[in-house]
Amino acid sequence: xxxxxxxxxxxxxxxxxxxxxxxxxxxxxxxxxxxxxxxxxxxxxxxxxxxxxxxxxxxxxxxxxxxxxxxxxxxxxxxxxxxxxxxxxxxxxxxxxxxxxxxxxxxxxxxxxxxxxxxxxxxxxxxxxxxxxxxxxxxxxxxxxxxxxxxxxxxxxxxxxxxxxxxxxxxxxxxxxxxxxxxxxxxxxxxxxxxxxxxxxxxxxxxxxxxxxxxxxxxxxxxxxxxxxxxxxxxxxxxxxxxxxxxxxxxxxxxxxxxxxxxxxxxxxxxxxx
Amino acid sequence: xxxxxxxxxxxxxxxxxxxxxxxxxxxxxxxxxxxxxxxxxxxxxxxxxxxxxxxxxxxxxxxxxxxxxxxxxxxxxxxxxxxxxxxxxxxxxxxxxxxxxxxxxxxxxxxxxxxxxxxxxxxxxxxxxxxxxxxxxxxxxxxxxxxxxxxxxxxxxxxxxxxxxxxxxxxxxxxxxxxxxxxxxxxxxxxxxxxxxxxxxxxxxxxxxxxxxxxxxxxxxxxxxxxxxxxxxxxxxxxxxxxxxxxxxxxxxxxxxx
Numbered sequence: 367x368x369x370x371x372x373x374x375x376x377x378x379x380x381x382x383x384x385x386x387x388x389x390x391x392x393x394x395x396x397x398x399x400x401x402x403x404x405x406x407x408x409x410x411x412x413x414x415x416x417x418x419x420x421x422x423x424x425x426x427x428x429x430x431x432x433x434x435x436x437x438x439x440x441x442x443x444x445x446x447x448x449x450x451x452x453x454x455x456x457x458x459x460x461x462x463x464x465x466x467x468x469x470x471x472x473x474x475x476x477x478x479x480x481x482x483x484x485x486x487x488x489x490x491x492x493x494x495x496x497x498x499x500x501x502x503x504x505x506x507x508x509x510x511x512x513x514x515x516x517x518x519x520x521x522x523x524x525x526x527x528x529x530x531x532x533x534x535x536x537x538x539x540x541x542x543x544x545x546x547x548x549x550x551x552x553x554x555x556x557x558x559x560x561x562x563x564x565x566x567x568x569x570x571x572x573x574x575x576x577x578x579x580x581x582x583x584x585x586x587x588x589x590x591x592x593x594x595x596x597x598x599x600x601x602x603x604x605x606x607x608x609x610x611x612x613x614x615x616x617x618x619x620x621x622x623x624x625x626x627x628x629x630x631x632x633x634x635x636x637x638x639x640x
Numbered sequence: 641x642x643x644x645x646x647x648x649x650x651x652x653x654x655x656x657x658x659x660x661x662x663x664x665x666x667x668x669x670x671x672x673x674x675x676x677x678x679x680x681x682x683x684x685x686x687x688x689x690x691x692x693x694x695x696x697x698x699x700x701x702x703x704x705x706x707x708x709x710x711x712x713x714x715x716x717x718x719x720x721x722x723x724x725x726x727x728x729x730x731x732x733x734x735x736x737x738x739x740x741x742x743x744x745x746x747x748x749x750x751x752x753x754x755x756x757x758x759x760x761x762x763x764x765x766x767x768x769x770x771x772x773x774x775x776x777x778x779x780x781x782x783x784x785x786x787x788x789x790x791x792x793x794x795x796x797x798x799x800x801x802x803x804x805x806x807x808x809x810x811x812x813x814x815x816x817x818x819x820x821x822x823x824x825x826x827x828x829x830x831x832x833x834x835x836x837x838x839x840x841x842x843x844x845x846x847x848x849x850x851x852x853x854x855x856x857x858x859x860x861x862x863x864x865x866x867x868x869x870x871x872x873x874x875x876x877x878x879x880x881x882x883x884x885x886x887x888x889x890x891x892x893x894x895x896x897x898x
Binding site: 484485488489490504506507585586588589590591592595596600603604605607608609 | 787
């Protein structure tokens with residue numbers, strides 16, 4: 367099978383020089399991101415690292431972080447995917463307002479998001495009170511509340527990337543499918559979804575990474591208990607009080623997991639196929 | 641292209657999540673001919689009391705401006721060890737004071753000027769009918785405590801060991817205000833916080849004293865920092881805090897005597 371030559375939009379760039387001036391701020395920007403991480407690695411107590419990372423509390427936190435981030439990402443895809451389609455393709459009045467509302471978790475401090483969730487789903491909250499009285503269900507302090515907090519903060523990451531992909535892809539192929547007699551659902555499933563799959567994948571990776579780093583909303587809404595709600599960032603924050611070496615080791619673990627997610631889960635073809 | 645940016649954003653977000661910032665630094669200006677500045681580094685729980693004492697001190701010492709740096713005692717100790725410009729250090733526990741004195745940065749000894757004990761905190765009216773520390777082990781209660789890594793949590797642990805009552809909290813919070821917040825929002829039936837936090841929360845909560853709290857008394861030491869430029873003023877401030885005015889202010893905030 368031969369692959370057709372893909373014409374990339376940035377093929378035109380070859381031959382056009384990059385202004386040298388750009389290198390200076392670019393290098394500074396990179397340094398600002400990379401140097402603190404390097405500092406973290408330098409500060410680490412490497413001989414003690416295995417012991418610090420294999421402690422029961424660390425393993426519990428890692429397990430919980432990976433589990434909740436995976437579930438939250440799945441929720442983001444299942445709920446945020448359709449939302450992105452509605453925002454990109456819907457023809458309803460007020461979509462503009464809806465879009466700004468969806469971006470709220472991006473601009474809100476996560477702690478505020480956590481408090482908002484608490485006032486909705488907490489035991490005295492708008493919905494939470496009913497849940498408590500009718501079913502005896504209390505949401506805070508459960509692993510489910512961690513997932514809710516993470517999904518809340520990560521949703522916009524998925525929606526924004528996917529909406530962008532949908533807009534870039536355009537509607538031509540769906541139009542063709544329609545002229546060939548495909549019903550909307552069939553066209554969506556067989557044309558739209560494959561077209562934006564790379565965008566969906568990159569959005570999911572971003573959302574997962576955001577879930578993994580979630581702190582503020584989790585501590586405000588879910589609390590912190592080993593094995594139930596204490597994710598890696600919460601453990602880092604706590605250990606910093608008593609054992610800085612442990613906090614640094616756990617931070618490095620978070621960095622490694624994040625880098626692994628970004629590099630491994632990122633589909634290589636995505637960039638070429640644009 | 642887009643993905644690279646995305647990856648960078650993701651990394652930045654993660655890093656932001658990891659970073660536990662230690663902000664705050666003491667303001668200091670070179671003292672003028674008559675104007676002088678007394679810089680006091682004090683535990684966050686002393687904010688109200690020390691702010692109350694400020695006008696009294698400045699009245700008694702014309703030309704002196706008291707500048708506070710309130711924060712977590714451990715952060716403040718780190719700042720002093722790293723050259724923070726403090727004249728006086730008032731810590732919320734003896735171990736952080738030890739950090740500073742071990743570094744040779746305490747002039748003379750430190751004096752314990754106040755104590756703080758844990759209290760049970762419940763929503764107003766104590767709906768769960770809690771009467772004793774042992775009640776907190778009731779399985780139907782949602783109890784929040786501080787994590788053992790932080791001072792209020794280690795005090796909780798000490799009381800558990802002394803009484804043989806083991807709690808099964810729904811959450812071990814990273815600081816005392818966070819613990820209090822879970823009770824004020826009505827999500828926990830009870831929590832363990834300091835008596836001063838109960839006072840500060842006012843009508844939002846109800847405090848229940850319990851005799852076992854004497855097993856874990858938290859001492860507040862105060863010391864003049866070595867080679868402080870305003871050591872004389874620092875000593876005068878110490879006298880104010882330990883004197884009748886200071887005692888009264890501390891007492892009304894819920895602190896116990898030394």
